[in-house]
Amino acid sequence: MITIKDIAKLAGVSYSTVSKALNHDPRIKHTTREKVLAVAEKHHYRKNIMAQQLSSGRSNIIGFVLDELNNPLFANISGNLHAELKKLGYQMILVVADEGMDVLDHLRVDGCIFWDYEMTDRAAFWKRFSNIQIPCFVLGTDDSPNSPYIKIDRKEGIYKAVEHLRNNGHTEIGFIGNSQPIKLEGYREALQRTGLEWNKDYILPAYSSWEDGYFAIRNYEWTSKSPTAFIGLNNMVTRGALRALLEAGYKVPSDISLIGYDDLPDMQYAEVALTTIGPPLDELAIQAAELIVALIRGEQVQYPVIIQPQLYHRQSVASYKAT
Amino acid sequence: MITIKDIAKLAGVSYSTVSKALNHDPRIKHTTREKVLAVAEKHHYRKNIMAQQLSSGRSNIIGFVLDELNNPLFANISGNLHAELKKLGYQMILVVADEGMDVLDHLRVDGCIFWDYEMTDRAAFWKRFSNIQIPCFVLGTDDSPNSPYIKIDRKEGIYKAVEHLRNNGHTEIGFIGNSQPIKLEGYREALQRTGLEWNKDYILPAYSSWEDGYFAIRNYEWTSKSPTAFIGLNNMVTRGALRALLEAGYKVPSDISLIGYDDLPDMQYAEVALTTIGPPLDELAIQAAELIVALIRGEQVQYPVIIQPQLYHRQSVASYKAT
DNA sequence: CTGAAAGCGCTTACAG
DNA sequence: CTGAAAGCGCTTACAG
Numbered sequence: 001m002i003t004i005k006d007i008a009k010l011a012g013v014s015y016s017t018v019s020k021a022l023n024h025d026p027r028i029k030h031t032t033r034e035k036v037l038a039v040a041e042k043h044h045y046r047k048n049i050m051a052q053q054l055s056s057g058r059s060n061i062i063g064f065v066l067d068e069l070n071n072p073l074f075a076n077i078s079g080n081l082h083a084e085l086k087k088l089g090y091q092m093i094l095v096v097a098d099e100g101m102d103v104l105d106h107l108r109v110d111g112c113i114f115w116d117y118e119m120t121d122r123a124a125f126w127k128r129f130s131n132i133q134i135p136c137f138v139l140g141t142d143d144s145p146n147s148p149y150i151k152i153d154r155k156e157g158i159y160k161a162v163e164h165l166r167n168n169g170h171t172e173i174g175f176i177g178n179s180q181p182i183k184l185e186g187y188r189e190a191l192q193r194t195g196l197e198w199n200k201d202y203i204l205p206a207y208s209s210w211e212d213g214y215f216a217i218r219n220y221e222w223t224s225k226s227p228t229a230f231i232g233l234n235n236m237v238t239r240g241a242l243r244a245l246l247e248a249g250y251k252v253p254s255d256i257s258l259i260g261y262d263d264l265p266d267m268q269y270a271e272v273a274l275t276t277i278g279p280p281l282d283e284l285a286i287q288a289a290e291l292i293v294a295l296i297r298g299e300q301v302q303y304p305v306i307i308q309p310q311l312y313h314r315q316s317v318a319s320y321k322a323t
Numbered sequence: 324m325i326t327i328k329d330i331a332k333l334a335g336v337s338y339s340t341v342s343k344a345l346n347h348d349p350r351i352k353h354t355t356r357e358k359v360l361a362v363a364e365k366h367h368y369r370k371n372i373m374a375q376q377l378s379s380g381r382s383n384i385i386g387f388v389l390d391e392l393n394n395p396l397f398a399n400i401s402g403n404l405h406a407e408l409k410k411l412g413y414q415m416i417l418v419v420a421d422e423g424m425d426v427l428d429h430l431r432v433d434g435c436i437f438w439d440y441e442m443t444d445r446a447a448f449w450k451r452f453s454n455i456q457i458p459c460f461v462l463g464t465d466d467s468p469n470s471p472y473i474k475i476d477r478k479e480g481i482y483k484a485v486e487h488l489r490n491n492g493h494t495e496i497g498f499i500g501n502s503q504p505i506k507l508e509g510y511r512e513a514l515q516r517t518g519l520e521w522n523k524d525y526i527l528p529a530y531s532s533w534e535d536g537y538f539a540i541r542n543y544e545w546t547s548k549s550p551t552a553f554i555g556l557n558n559m560v561t562r563g564a565l566r567a568l569l570e571a572g573y574k575v576p577s578d579i580s581l582i583g584y585d586d587l588p589d590m591q592y593a594e595v596a597l598t599t600i601g602p603p604l605d606e607l608a609i610q611a612a613e614l615i616v617a618l619i620r621g622e623q624v625q626y627p628v629i630i631q632p633q634l635y636h637r638q639s640v641a642s643y644k645a646t
Numbered sequence: 647c648t649g650a651a652a653g654c655g656c657t658t659a660c661a662g
Numbered sequence: 663c664t665g666a667a668a669g670c671g672c673t674t675a676c677a678g
Contacts, residue, residue, distance in 0.1 A: 051671035075392035374655035
């Protein structure tokens with residue numbers, strides 16, 4: 001493997017000159033830089049980032065830690081984040097699963113963004129988080145002890161959905177999915193704010209997958225007092241629920257209205273183009289990239305950064321009609 | 324940031340002893356190792372992997388390079404691969420997009436697996452590939468100049484699909500998607516092998532997304548000689564096509580049979596549980612993990628490793644009935 | 647404008 | 663069983 005010293009010999013200069021030339025140090029004469037660059041190119045020299053990081057403390061790499069990849073949401077966020085970080089001069093590497101935290105801390109990337117994943121043990125997470133030695137923050141968390149974070153105001157998002165349904169005359173509004181407490185809280189508060197009644201039977205149990213949403217509806221026992229509108233926990237649950245509704249013979253939106261959480265492209269291509277609420281995903285990436293770079297630079301930052309979910313109107317909500 | 328030297332001082336031993344203790348070198352006395360480990364633990368010592376790699380040449384990290392994350396197939400493969408590599412003592416990091424190649428080569432991970440992504444310029448890819456300085460191979464490619472690789476026998480997979488449809492009496496078999504030449508070749512050869520006629524109108528243009536499949540069917544002009552069965556390019560195209568078929572009033576499988584490529588869980592949860600062909604994804608990960616580790620260890624390996632796609636029978640194929 | 651030298655945090659023969 | 667020393671491939675004051 002070819003190193004800076006090899007290039008130095010081949011170019012007939014000292015290796016510290018090679019280093020500077022490679023880094024476009026302005027003190028190096030133009031012609032010698034060209035010469036060095038040509039030799040490096042010719043011999044397929046690749047800088048050893050590990051050595052660079054060890055010596056200078058910079059790797060220009062940022063880690064993004066996810067607990068899973070099965071939600072298309074993450075593909076979307078990763079893609080956007082990668083693009084934004086690139087604009088700022090960083091590469092992004094992804095680590096999936098719990099060990100991600102350790103990997104990146106050990107790897108000494110410049111900074112690290114965690115998606116606020118479903119933790120089995122939040123206390124343990126924050127304890128480990130506080131021991132991380134590199135700049136980092138949690139994206140999409142609702143609170144982060146003594147450290148910057150980006151919050152998605154999910155409760156407000158749910159409120160916008162409930163309000164929209166309420167404005168369309170719905171008074172019996174259900175929620176599909178019970179795996180995210182913050183969304184259920186938002187649901188409860190939204191009902192209160194819109195003067196509707198909370199009814200625990202209106203929450204259909206579902207974890208997070210397409211099947212969960214599908215079977216939540218399949219297993220639901222309809223009564224004359226059943227909801228006339230539902231909000232789905234996330235993109236997958238919502239699409240599964242939609243399928244089950246259609247299979248059961250309900251028309252969406254004329255019989256049942258449905259709003260999904262997460263505004264992914266998939267949502268508009270569902271059997272019925274889904275009205276959604278969710279954070280603007282492009283903005284999310286921009287804010288995340290800016291925050292991590294600010295932290296790396298040691299700048300003062302205001303936090304939390306709050307992202308407001310938006311309501312995206314499509315075809316899955318209709319006015320309530322008494323039957 | 325705490326280093327090996329800090330630990331050495333605190334534990335009252337030399338830092339080379341600390342290094343050995345941390346690496347469970349058997350020459351270190353049990354009691355001193357315990358002491359060192361306790362001190363390290365107490366001060367949240369984290370080994371600097373960059374330094375370890377620089378010094379020893381090993382990072383125990385393997386890179387997986389993808390060109391995109393939008394196909395659920397990749398989430399599945401990544402997850403499986405991560406799990407398999409972990410069993411073998413490695414961590415996996417993911418890099419998305421073209422720069423992935425450069426990032427990992429610069430980063431000097433121990434080894435690197437490329438998904439055979441859709442390249443705009445294959446020649447350029449192989450040129451760069453051949454310059455990579457670390458053990459690496461391409462997963463899912465059909466050929467790899469002078470280097471090990473894992474081939475998915477896609478042609479044979481397509482053949483199994485065509486044969487299955489043929490056995491069910493279908494003689495007019497279409498293919499949805501024209502972005503993967505190897506699959507089209509397989510399709511053509513399969514028709515020949517089963518004694519069916521090739522008809523260019525039976526190939527519906529579609530790139531790779533759900534929408535592509537959906538609109539391929541929507542835009543298709545049906546005639547009395549239209550196919551009675553289709554094979555979909557990948558999971559997304561197939562599901563999009565299925566939706567469009569159902570919307571157009573075709574019953575699947577009684578009017579039209581459909582086989583999808585890629586056996587992801589999503590496929591069985593489609594409106595009609597989809598019969599699929601595709602590589603066994605668990606086996607794919609096992610083989611990939613074993614191959615990269617063998618390459619890192621410098622072992623001789625037989626290549627190509629060939630993965631045979633399987634046919635997974637579900638509900639989307641029926642016998643042809645003349646109308 | 648260029649180079650010699652120290653140092654980043656580890657590992658690893660080698661000596662004892 | 664432990665330690666002193668060299669070295670991995672870079673960067674960066676510092677001297678010239």
